[in-house]
Amino acid sequence: MPRARSDMRRIREVLRLRDEFGASQRQIADACRLPRSTVRDYLDRLRASGLRYADVLGWTDVELEERLFPPPVTSARPVPDWRHISRELSRRGVTLRLLWEEYLEVYPGGYRYTQFIQHFRAWQSAHAEPRLRREHRPGAAIEVDYAGMTLSVGLGAEARQAQVFVACLPYSGYVYAEATWTQQAEEWLASHVRLFEHLGGVPGKLVPDNLKVGVSHASFYDPAINPAYHDLARHYRTAVLPARVRRPRDKPSAENGVQQVERRVLAPLRDTPFATLDAANAALRDKLAALNAAPLSRRPQDTRAGLFATEEKPTLRPLPPERFVPGTWARHKVPPDYHLALDGGVYSVPHTLIGKTVDVHSTAGVISVFLRGKRMACHVRRQDGATVTLDAHRPANHRAVARFTPDAIQADLAAIGPAAALLFARILAGADHPEQAVRAGIGLIRLAATHGTDRLEQACQAALEANVGSYRYVQRWLAAPPATAADTAGAGEHANLRGPSYYH
Known part of the structure; x- marks a missing residue:
């Protein structure tokens, strides 16, 4: 040495x-x-x-x-490949004792365990990589991760292991943690929302690990951020800069925060029974308050909570007026009926999107449809299986068909005249199904377009006088040439005349 x-x-x-x-x-x-x-x-x-x-x-x-001081003469014992030892030590579950035992299996006359450790530590010191010293600014970043330890919540057979979300502000070292049932996307996003509300502001950037709920594709140069996580960052006007894969030094504050939470919060609570998740989080808050109020080893006159309150919190960006509502993203191809079946409801989109693939963002209250980043449709979310169709999404001919309801047709015929309206009412009352009457009503409206409203009103009046509730009667009446006085003169009473009752 x-x-x-x-x-x-x-x-x-x-x-x-x-x-x-x-x-x-x-x-x-x-x-x-x-x-x-x-x-x-x-x-x-x-x-x-x-x-x-x-x-x-x-x-x-x-x-x-x-x-x-010449180096001492060493024995001819075989020297391990310390570089290989260092690489193996980074693998999960591998220890120096295990590597030493494997070394002795190959070289029985090799170093004893104490010498093995001393030589390896000396090699590590001589080959230590330079570490970048990071200068943290107040409110510039927050590092987030999940603890390796879990928390048992529930009594007896109903006990479950809850995950523990951990966040740490690098400047002050202030630590936040909460228990959630899973590490799924909705809980991941909700934990961030509660984190920002607890802090009373938003830091300049988020530094997560490469969890799939946060990062779709890990890359130092161009990471793909999960769309929902990106939405959260945009809502709170912050940025997501994930750490490199298997580079814990990229987020040392989160690593230290996790260690502090495991040692000083979770370990003391390991045997404490919690009936509910709320009870577990209440205990976590008490332990975290003590952790953040403890003097710092490097600055005994300060605490994490004190540094955060006086130096860091004033630098955080203000919370937006509205709380972020977590949602999920999915891709769908628009079918020919231009309706998407989503989570218990059916929603229309513009018919011009038929055959195209759209992005759908779903929250607890709203369904939004996007095409290349442009919002094309927005609906209030339904859970009852109902179909929601906006008239503007239909093509012109579908809009025309959709507007032909019994009430709409009744109103159109009433505008033509009282006889037309009364005739349709009789047709509707005698129909076996409303659609039968609707078709007859559409026919009457089209006859008005062909022959004029006055002629249709006369034809409908004739049908009423003849006690006939039929579209066909009106059609034939309009198709027949108008009757003259000569045509009807001298008809009088006759035994072969059928009379109005025949057509009833």
């Missing part, structure tokens, strides 16, 4: 006092403030090396140390 620079300065001073002043061992010890035994060891090494003070004036400390 290299000696301290102060040790080498003292050795040079011992050599100078000996050669230039002929000082005794006692005098050198007093002048250098060293034990006589140490001075004796230095002088013995100098005599054995034959060095004089003039010889070492231009030497570096490393050169002088190598001359006076």
